[in-house]
Amino acid sequence: MIIAQQKPVKDIAAMISDCNKVLFVGCAGCVTVCLAGGEKETEILASSLRIMRKLEHKPIETVTFTATRQCDPEYIVALDNMVQEVDAIVSLACGVGVQYLAERFKDKWVVPALDTKFIGGATEHGVWEEKCGLCGDCVLHLTGGICPIIRCSKSILNGPCGGSQYGKCEISKDVDCAWQLIYDRMTALGKLDKLMEIQPPKDWTKSRDGGPRRAVREDVMIG
Amino acid sequence: MKTESKLQQILDNGQFGVTAEIGPPKHSSSEGMRHHAHMLKEHVDATNITDNQTAIVRLSSIAAGVHILDSGIEPIVQMTCRDRNRIAMQSDLMGAYSLGMRNVLCLSGDHQKFGNHPTSKNVYDVDSMQLIQLLRRMRDEKKFFSGEEIKEHEPRFFIGAVANPFADPFEYRVARLEKKVEAGAEFIQTQCIFDMERFERFMEMVRARGIDERVHILAGVTPLKGWRAAKYIQNNVSGMIVPEELVQRLKNAEDPKKEGVDICIEQIKYIKENIKGVHGVHIMAIAWEEVVPEIVERSGLYPRPKVN
Numbered sequence: 001m002i003i004a005q006q007k008p009v010k011d012i013a014a015m016i017s018d019c020n021k022v023l024f025v026g027c028a029g030c031v032t033v034c035l036a037g038g039e040k041e042t043e044i045l046a047s048s049l050r051i052m053r054k055l056e057h058k059p060i061e062t063v064t065f066t067a068t069r070q071c072d073p074e075y076i077v078a079l080d081n082m083v084q085e086v087d088a089i090v091s092l093a094c095g096v097g098v099q100y101l102a103e104r105f106k107d108k109w110v111v112p113a114l115d116t117k118f119i120g121g122a123t124e125h126g127v128w129e130e131k132c133g134l135c136g137d138c139v140l141h142l143t144g145g146i147c148p149i150i151r152c153s154k155s156i157l158n159g160p161c162g163g164s165q166y167g168k169c170e171i172s173k174d175v176d177c178a179w180q181l182i183y184d185r186m187t188a189l190g191k192l193d194k195l196m197e198i199q200p201p202k203d204w205t206k207s208r209d210g211g212p213r214r215a216v217r218e219d220v221m222i223g
Numbered sequence: 224m225k226t227e228s229k230l231q232q233i234l235d236n237g238q239f240g241v242t243a244e245i246g247p248p249k250h251s252s253s254e255g256m257r258h259h260a261h262m263l264k265e266h267v268d269a270t271n272i273t274d275n276q277t278a279i280v281r282l283s284s285i286a287a288g289v290h291i292l293d294s295g296i297e298p299i300v301q302m303t304c305r306d307r308n309r310i311a312m313q314s315d316l317m318g319a320y321s322l323g324m325r326n327v328l329c330l331s332g333d334h335q336k337f338g339n340h341p342t343s344k345n346v347y348d349v350d351s352m353q354l355i356q357l358l359r360r361m362r363d364e365k366k367f368f369s370g371e372e373i374k375e376h377e378p379r380f381f382i383g384a385v386a387n388p389f390a391d392p393f394e395y396r397v398a399r400l401e402k403k404v405e406a407g408a409e410f411i412q413t414q415c416i417f418d419m420e421r422f423e424r425f426m427e428m429v430r431a432r433g434i435d436e437r438v439h440i441l442a443g444v445t446p447l448k449g450w451r452a453a454k455y456i457q458n459n460v461s462g463m464i465v466p467e468e469l470v471q472r473l474k475n476a477e478d479p480k481k482e483g484v485d486i487c488i489e490q491i492k493y494i495k496e497n498i499k500g501v502h503g504v505h506i507m508a509i510a511w512e513e514v515v516p517e518i519v520e521r522s523g524l525y526p527r528p529k530v531n
């Protein structure tokens with residue numbers, strides 16, 4: 001899923017400092033699971049801003065709503081009436097949700113409350129880790145199910161580099177070396193010989209380097 | 224394949240090679256490098272020129288190569304994968320060849336986190352393994368990396384790579400070295416050796432796989448100026464091992480600098496006499512280039528063979 005984290009409240013406050021009535025829109029998708037922009041976080045953020053503005057003697061009126069998914073036009077239609085009265089919309093979704101709102105509500109000031117960070121998952125409660133770099137051409141079958149693109153600091157395909165020591169990456173003792181993990185797992189699987197194949201350079205056109213991407217499934221398109 | 228590299232000639236002749244390292248400056252004058260090159264020229268067969276080492280911006284390694292060449296030493300141009308994509312790499316390689324450079328050393332490069340622009344982007348479009356293949360393709364197949372033909376004047380470098388016996392996973396380091404040889408590396412320089420016992424174990428495995436017969440391995444050595452330097456490397460540099468007894472020996476020395484040089488000479492002699500499969504030494508006297516001639520002489524590696 002997408003992992004996001006809330007921006008500092010003062011930064012969000014600055015984005016809407018000249019607004020009197022603001023709609024806060026949460027999302028029940030990924031950002032609910034990573035505790036950044038669900039219903040609960042939406043209520044808390046709205047009330048924090050109300051308190052803040054009250055203390056500044058510039059009270060603000062807030063409206064809150066949590067969409068099933070902000071990255072789906074179907075679910076933001078429900079906002080059509082709510083947005084009429086407000087000066088701005090604060091989205092607590094990932095960057096996709098923010099853009100969907102901005103696209104639909106053309107005359108509204110739409111701002112992000114979150115920093116969208118990466119694709120990953122939780123390793124324990126309150127800790128999330130990046131797992132996929134969205135390269136568009138998955139190589140996990142070559143690397144024992146451990147992603148060298150995003151989990152190796154150099155995205156090396158024929159690692160590990162000379163900086164790998166005691167299982168850690170050269171950039172920090174807190175970062176596991178992906179290639180040590182790959183080596184360990186391939187050893188355990190009895191597939192170490194696979195690592196002797198020299199992996200060719202990647203075709204990055206399938207990644208963001210090929211320009212904005214689109215996925216088309218003609219068989220499911222309607223009309 | 225024979226190239227015009229003098230280093231290759233020496234190594235292929237079975238002579239024990241000696242290389243050193245010159246780090247370009249953080250400014251635009253060639254004076255210091257020329258000074259160092261003049262100092263080293265009778266004592267080494269070739270000298271590496273580092274490529275924005277530790278991700279600190281320095282004068283270009285290829286431009287530095289021109290000054291080094293001009294001062295009478297054969298340069299080994301280092302090329303990391305951190306700062307250039309495959310387009311820039313091939314362009315720079317042809318440029319370097321046109322300027323008279325004949326040796327290239329392929330490396331991953333330190334992460335930019337360690338340098339003076341830690342917020343920059345890193346490239347790693349190709350990795351060091353793939354860079355070796357790229358050089359081979361240009362030279363042996365007369366093709367750009369994409370497969371497009373190089374009609375004439377393909378760059379014909381003697382191709383080097385690095386190996387780090389002190390990084391992990393230890394056993395896989397030997398396999399990865401073999402992988403580099405498969406990719407086309409013709410000479411290998413190792414990371415600085417302080418832990419001789421580990422290096423011996425590494426070389427044992429190298430010989431067991433017959434790798435030493437397919438590639439020229441130059442053992443990396445570094446004279447240390449004192450125990451603080453040793454301790455720093457021990458604690459802070461990923462992929463290096465400094466045994467505690469070495470730190471203590473420097474700590475107890477009356478003249479630590481002399482001790483550092485003595486240790487380095489002992490290491491070279493030991494490697495040359497006792498470790499089979501090593502074809503030379505690579506002396507990395509970091510910010511201490513002036514000590515190299517003494518090390519070479521006292522190690523019995525002077526004079527250097529003459530080649531034309």
Ligand code: SF4
Nearest residue numbers: 132133135138139147
């Ligand atoms: S190889 Fe590519 S698609 Fe697969 S996990 Fe890594 S970045 Fe994601």
Ligand code: SF4
Nearest residue numbers: 152161169170177178
């Ligand atoms: S130490 Fe490991 S994870 Fe870090 S850059 Fe090198 S190979 Fe990649």
